[in-house]
Amino acid sequence: MYITITKQKMDGNFGQSVADFVAYLEKENEQRSLEDHEHFFNQFSTDVPTDEVVREIDGNTAKLKRTEPKFYSITVNPSAYELKRLQNPSEDLKRYTIEVMKDYAACFNREIDGRPVSLNDIKFFAKIEHQRTFKGTDWQVRQNQPYATKILDLKNRIGRIEQGKTQGNITKLRNRIARLEKEAPHQQNGKRIVQGMAKEGPQTHIHIIVSRKDMSNKYSLSPGSKYRHSDTIFNGKSVKRGFDRDSFFSASEKTFDKLFEYKRNYAETYHARKTFINDPKQYFTMISRLPTHEKHIAFSIMRKTGLDYSMLNIPTNKAQLALKTIQRLKRGLDKAVQSASIGI
Structure with a gap:
């Protein structure tokens, strides 16, 4: 379960309206029949109109400055293993x-x-989405980029030949393009993975828009607070402040496990990702101690983050774990590390 919390910015400025973000979250419905539309929902309703979402979030910003975020986006990304546990994903x-x-x-x-x-007290609106597309930051796209660059150059050369600006053998150039398309390391259904391509397999996830202000529009509730637990004096009174992100990520994970009777592998846990960041040797020692079946699942989970399975030579004696191997593994698990941290 990967959860991110971000404050919405456009060109370095905080969004003053949630309208564009709401429109973005409606994009998937454009490709679905009316009866299959996913609607916004919250703790009070399962079918909230988009104009109401915009009106409620935009109107709940009392005393917030233009330099302060008006709302946050929480994205909840269940893994393929977690999604398989669900009977009715939506x-x-x-x-x-x-x-x-x-x-x-x-x-x-x-x-x-x-x-x-x-x-x-929380003013929020959530929406379920079932599709994802590859982004330019995805490791498959990045590792395919050298091939994409060569293919683009060859296509440009073909264009110049067709325009009569230069000479060359178009057939040979097209054959080179075809070879590069097949040689790209990351393929999906026989095609090179590129930015914008829809990801195959279960991709259902949750987008949550949450107001910075509470339901009464009086109190500021910021998940981006630099404090976990702190007290301060405001207008002569002691006021509590802070948000415990670690507790939120861990609690959300445990809530899923309890709700759906899910048996979580060590490699899927927020605690494991924290251990990996702080103590890679301890992380791989814990992986090596898992029962065979769970270790196999853990390796599968790590591979899906972009890790080459051939690098997973975890020795029996933890003292033999080479620093070079740790560094390579750490680069390969970059996606998991990023997903373990708050995005603000």
Whole structure:
């Protein structure tokens, strides 16, 4: 389960309206029949119109400056293993989202009218999406880039020949392009993976738009706070502040496991990703101690992050674990590391 929290920026400026983001999240519905549309939902309704989402989020920004984020985006990305556990992905993930937002509220070190923050203090709207496309930052696209560059150069040469600007054998150039297309290391359904290509397999995930202000539009609830648990003096009164991101990520994971009776592999846990960042030797020692079946699943999980399976020569004696191997593994698991951290 990879969860990111980001504050929405465009060209270095905070978005003053959620309208563009809401429109972006509607893109998938354009390709679906009316009865198959996924609607925005929250703790009160399963069918919230898009104009209401915009109106509610944009209108809940009292006393926020233009230099402050008005809303945050939480993206919840279940793995293929987790999605297989669901009977009805859309309905199951809607139920899970409500529980996640309960965890979100509980991780604020704030009080509203003398009580802890609760789910109904959080103004949010969520949406389920079932498709993903490859981005330019995806490791498959990046590793295919040298081939893409050569192919583009050859296509440009063909264009110049066809325009009569230069001479050359177009057939040979097209044959070279065909070879490069096949030689690119990352393919999907026999085609070179490129930016914008739809990803195959289960890709269902959750987008959550959450207001910076609470439901009453009085209190600021920022998941981007640099504090976890802190007290400060405001208008002569002691005020609690902070948001515990580690607790939120861990709690969301445990909530999924409890809700769907999911047996999580060590390599899937937030704790494992934290261990990898802070102590790679300990991480691979823990992997090597897993039972054979769980170790096989762990290797499979790591491969899907862009790691070459041939590099996984984890020795029995942890003292023999070479630094060079650790560094190569760490580069290969870059995606997992990024997904383990908050994106703000």
